Amino acid sequence: MAEYANPDALVSTDWVAEHLNDGTFKLIEVDEDTDAYEKSHIAGANSLHWRNELQDPVVRNFADKSQFEKLLSKKGVANDELVVLYGGNNNWFSAYAYWYFKVYGHDNVKLMNGGRKKWELEGRELTGEKPSVSATNYQAKEADPSIRALRDEVIAGVGKTPMVDVRSPDEFSGKLAAPAHLPQEQAQRKGHIPGAKNVPWSKSANEDGTFRSLEELKALYQEEQGLVPQDETIAYCRIGERSSHTWFVLKELLGFPNVKNYDGSWTEYGSLVGVPIALDYKEEAGS
Amino acid sequence: MSSSCVDAPDDYVGETSIRGLVERDGKPVEGAYVRLTGSQEEFVAESRTSEDGSFRFWVVPGEWTVICLAPGAERLEQACNLDKGKAVDVRFELFPAGTAAG
Numbered sequence: 314m315a316e317y318a319n320p321d322a323l324v325s326t327d328w329v330a331e332h333l334n335d336g337t338f339k340l341i342e343v344d345e346d347t348d349a350y351e352k353s354h355i356a357g358a359n360s361l362h363w364r365n366e367l368q369d370p371v372v373r374n375f376a377d378k379s380q381f382e383k384l385l386s387k388k389g390v391a392n393d394e395l396v397v398l399y400g401g402n403n404n405w406f407s408a409y410a411y412w413y414f415k416v417y418g419h420d421n422v423k424l425m426n427g428g429r430k431k432w433e434l435e436g437r438e439l440t441g442e443k444p445s446v447s448a449t450n451y452q453a454k455e456a457d458p459s460i461r462a463l464r465d466e467v468i469a470g471v472g473k474t475p476m477v478d479v480r481s482p483d484e485f486s487g488k489l490a491a492p493a494h495l496p497q498e499q500a501q502r503k504g505h506i507p508g509a510k511n512v513p514w515s516k517s518a519n520e521d522g523t524f525r526s527l528e529e530l531k532a533l534y535q536e537e538q539g540l541v542p543q544d545e546t547i548a549y550c551r552i553g554e555r556s557s558h559t560w561f562v563l564k565e566l567l568g569f570p571n572v573k574n575y576d577g578s579w580t581e582y583g584s585l586v587g588v589p590i591a592l593d594y595k596e597e598a599g600s
Numbered sequence: 601m602s603s604s605c606v607d608a609p610d611d612y613v614g615e616t617s618i619r620g621l622v623e624r625d626g627k628p629v630e631g632a633y634v635r636l637t638g639s640q641e642e643f644v645a646e647s648r649t650s651e652d653g654s655f656r657f658w659v660v661p662g663e664w665t666v667i668c669l670a671p672g673a674e675r676l677e678q679a680c681n682l683d684k685g686k687a688v689d690v691r692f693e694l695f696p697a698g699t700a701a702g
Contacts, residue, residue, distance in 0.1 A: 349648075402646065403646065430633055430646075430669075433631065433633075433671060434633070434669055434670070434671050435671065436671040436672060481638070481642060481644065482640075482642060483638075489660070492644060492645065493638070493644050493645075493659050493660050493662075513642060513643065515642070515643030516643075520635065520667070520669065520675075521669070
């Protein structure tokens with residue numbers, strides 16, 4: 314089986330199990346809801362709460378450089394230390410954290426393929442014990458804008474820059490404003506960015522949470538959708554964490570050198586005054 | 601039967617949901633993964649069963665498939681058709697992977 318463009322971006326559950334007590338890396342579980350971690354987690358893993366710790370508490374933005382430094386110092390991460398991330402939701406939030414670590418220049422980061430689900434489905438051990446942590450003096454680099462798309466760049470790129478909308482087909486068409494199982498109040502308008510291709514994020518993952526093979530991913534993004542690795546590409550979803558998962562696929566597995574995550578995503582774009590929107594779904598008369 | 605999907609009792613009228621139970625040897629299974637997929641095998645949501653083996657998805661009406669994954673157990677799935685204002689109950693009875701349904 315052919316290798317991913319950056320196979321070192323992933324480690325397997327086997328690898329983590331084998332190296333758990335080496336002391337050669339920090340293991341961190343990233344969740345939207347840390348209840349699961351509080352109950353049990355992989356031995357030695359610390360936690361990161363996606364909303365409370367990775368987001369600015371007031372401004373809609375991820376935590377800034379100084380907040381990131383304080384956070385990683387508190388978690389006991391040393392500069393350049395290997396960090397292995399995993400989490401629930403098929404690694405949604407850990408993929409977001411991976412992207413975010415890359416933004417602040419912590420390059421020595423990997424995802425555990427399959428996340429928490431794969432570990433559990435393999436019947437591996439979990440513990441409720443929290444690791445002891447010695448604080449460090451972590452120094453981040455300045456934020457790297459080359460992997461993040463902001464609003465104005467997205468507006469300027471409509472119809473020109475290849476974009477991947479990783480939401481469900483019903484969100485993409487404008488039938489729904491949010492995933493079918495969540496409250497439907499979200500952006501002001503439904504639909505998608507004109508010209509964007511729809512590749513739901515989940516198509517890149519197997520049921521056990523691991524990423525699909527290189528051949529399957531190539532077929533999905535390149536053959537079926539015509540995405541070209543050499544093009545600058547932007548991935549988006551609703552609030553930017555599903556699209557981080559796809560950003561990881563395009564960048565690290567397929568080797569697209571110039572791909573950005575638009576973390577403002579549809580909750581930003583779909584509420585902007587005057588921007589073009591493609592709405593495929595038409596309400597039937599009388600429905 | 602390893603899985604079944606039935607209309608929930610009348611007191612669920614007005615809610616649109618899929619709720620269910622995962623059991624093994626008649627006992628509730630906590631922490632089983634339950635996946636909700638749409639009509640084109642499109643993944644919608646995933647949940648884990650609570651201590652009492654239960655799970656619940658709130659969804660818009662339509663055709664859904666619920667898939668159950670648990671360590672050491674055969675993968676199970678159940679299709680459900682959800683009308684507006686109704687709810688359905690799904691039950692999964694787990695059995696060891698690689699064996700035929702009991």
